[in-house]
Amino acid sequence: MPVATPPVELIPEPHLLVGEERLREASGGRTAHIYPATGQPTGDVLLAGPAEVDLAARRARKATAVWRAMPPHERRDALLRLADLVLANAEELAALTTIEIGLPRQLADQTPRLAADFLRYNAGWLDKIGGEVVPAWPLRALDYTLDEPYGVVGLIVPWNGVLVAMGQLLGPALAAGNTVVVKPPPLAPFVALRVGELALAAGIPPGVVNVVPGDAAAGEALISHPEVDKVHFTGSAATARRVLAVAAEHLTPVGLELGGKSPHLIFADADLRFAARLAMTGAVALSGQGCANGTRVLVEASVYDDVVATLTARLRRIPVGDPLDPKTMMGPVVSEAACQRILDTVARARDTGAGKLVLGGERLGGDLAGGFFIGPTVFVDADPTSELAQEEIFGPVLTVAPFRAEDEAIELADSTRYGLGAYVHTNDLRRAHRVSHALRSGSVWVNGAPGVLPSAPFGGVKQSGSGRIGGISGVREFLRPKNVWISL
Ligand code: NAD
Numbered sequence: 259m260p261v262a263t264p265p266v267e268l269i270p271e272p273h274l275l276v277g278e279e280r281l282r283e284a285s286g287g288r289t290a291h292i293y294p295a296t297g298q299p300t301g302d303v304l305l306a307g308p309a310e311v312d313l314a315a316r317r318a319r320k321a322t323a324v325w326r327a328m329p330p331h332e333r334r335d336a337l338l339r340l341a342d343l344v345l346a347n348a349e350e351l352a353a354l355t356t357i358e359i360g361l362p363r364q365l366a367d368q369t370p371r372l373a374a375d376f377l378r379y380n381a382g383w384l385d386k387i388g389g390e391v392v393p394a395w396p397l398r399a400l401d402y403t404l405d406e407p408y409g410v411v412g413l414i415v416p417w418n419g420v421l422v423a424m425g426q427l428l429g430p431a432l433a434a435g436n437t438v439v440v441k442p443p444p445l446a447p448f449v450a451l452r453v454g455e456l457a458l459a460a461g462i463p464p465g466v467v468n469v470v471p472g473d474a475a476a477g478e479a480l481i482s483h484p485e486v487d488k489v490h491f492t493g494s495a496a497t498a499r500r501v502l503a504v505a506a507e508h509l510t511p512v513g514l515e516l517g518g519k520s521p522h523l524i525f526a527d528a529d530l531r532f533a534a535r536l537a538m539t540g541a542v543a544l545s546g547q548g549c550a551n552g553t554r555v556l557v558e559a560s561v562y563d564d565v566v567a568t569l570t571a572r573l574r575r576i577p578v579g580d581p582l583d584p585k586t587m588m589g590p591v592v593s594e595a596a597c598q599r600i601l602d603t604v605a606r607a608r609d610t611g612a613g614k615l616v617l618g619g620e621r622l623g624g625d626l627a628g629g630f631f632i633g634p635t636v637f638v639d640a641d642p643t644s645e646l647a648q649e650e651i652f653g654p655v656l657t658v659a660p661f662r663a664e665d666e667a668i669e670l671a672d673s674t675r676y677g678l679g680a681y682v683h684t685n686d687l688r689r690a691h692r693v694s695h696a697l698r699s700g701s702v703w704v705n706g707a708p709g710v711l712p713s714a715p716f717g718g719v720k721q722s723g724s725g726r727i728g729g730i731s732g733v734r735e736f737l738r739p740k741n742v743w744i745s746l
Contacts, residue, residue, distance in 0.1 A: 321465030380429030513725030518678030613637030
């Protein structure tokens with residue numbers, strides 16, 4: 259069956275959202291958006307240049323006074339209304355997500371609920387932000403802190419899951435009392451613009467949420483803008499280096515949520531079928547393009563062959579194809595460039611003997627030939643020091659390698675420059691705690707993974723970043739304490 263055409267009539271007219279104004283012209287020019295499942299253009303994207311970023315940052319600054327003057331319970335209710343509107347428009351937002359990145363509808367359908375949960379969770383903190391009394395002994399003084407917003411926050415987001423990112427970041431940034439300029443990338447501008455409209459409809463004052471899709475030039479303009487008090491960057495480690503270089507010039511504070519090469523550690527005493535099923539999602543979920551996908555599977559040697567057999571058998575049965583087919587679990591990768599990059603990595607791994615390719619590794623043809631489809635790909639006996647096992651591929655590629663002892667498993671798991679998530683599979687309670695404590699990773703999930711929880715901190719160590727979203731840590735990311743000392 260040929261891949262169905264998505265409902266492109268949902269795509270908004272090309273624009274940027276600054277305050278309540280929809281800008282129809284922008285200095286960054288225009289680019290075509292391509293539907294990843296067919297390779298066909300869907301519509302035009304208007305790109306912000308430095309001039310529009312300047313407008314947005316100044317509009318956001320003007321709105322800081324309005325937003326902070328609004329009583330906390332009214333701001334909380336506005337965020338809750340935004341969550342309600344996300345759910346009321348779930349069908350449209352899910353459809354736009356599928357159009358933007360080719361995410362299968364059955365998965366896209368789950369994203370509005372998650373985004374709304376993040377907004378609601380953070381709305382709950384809004385009227386609980388205060389400060390603390392600081393012991394001033396032996397001075398006769400009252401010393402206290404006020405948790406204040408930064409002011410204007412720039413949110414630079416990646417293309418993979420903009421709706422969830424909007425919930426994860428808008429929620430705490432607004433709850434903390436900031437106004438924001440969101441910069442989605444040209445690959446995925448539609449959902450962010452729509453959420454910006456919904457924020458206005460929810461009664462969030464104009465200028466509190468501004469949305470300016472753009473490329474690197476817009477991102478750098480945001481980081482270097484004098485009215486931007488903090489930037490929160492979500493993206494790759496490579497771009498983060500450039501972000502920090504620009505931030506260094508202007509001393510802009512930056513929170514970083516970066517990539518990963520998250521390991522599965524499967525011990526022989528685990529529920530092996532379940533472990534193999536979860537490990538499989540490292541390639542399948544978002545076609546391997548999730549920051550916390552477990553793409554490095556480490557298996558205790560005594561059960562290695564068993565786990566490899568179950569994993570590959572299950573992956574062979576995964577329905578890959580048309581994102582609009584309700585049975586599809588795995589869609590295309592995001593772009594032709596991503597497709598080529600992934601295939602090149604696979605080719606280098608084969609040429610250098612970095613592992614034994616036992617599944618996939620090729621672009622899919624037939625009805626899927628026009629899109630950017632790569633089937634689930636598995637390399638076994640992967641050399642842990644190779645590019646294949648060390649670098650984030652951001653595609654449906656798993657490496658599998660054996661270990662003999664717990665210490666070796668931890669050493670292998672920690673052997674990359676990343677530290678975002680780790681998945682541990684064991685039925686030994688002591689080992690579960692021991693390994694969780696030992697791993698250098700922002701999150702550890704034992705015997706299952708709930709995805710990202712609004713109430714739990716999420717972020718990386720090492721080159722996976724320094725910021726935290728989720729939980730009170732997420733709100734703190736967008737607050738800074740002011741100290742007040744009063745002589746008594
Ligand atoms: P990317 O680094 O290419 O782009 C991220 C964002 O930065 C985009 O908005 C892009 O337009 C912008 N950008 C590009 N150059 C810039 C520059 N010079 N200055 C400022 N901004 C610039 O990443 P991507 O391909 O969009 O996303 C994939 C990456 O994001 C992966 O590495 C993935 O692991 C990571 N990611 C991390 C998390 C997390 O929470 N840790 C979540 C999602 C994605």
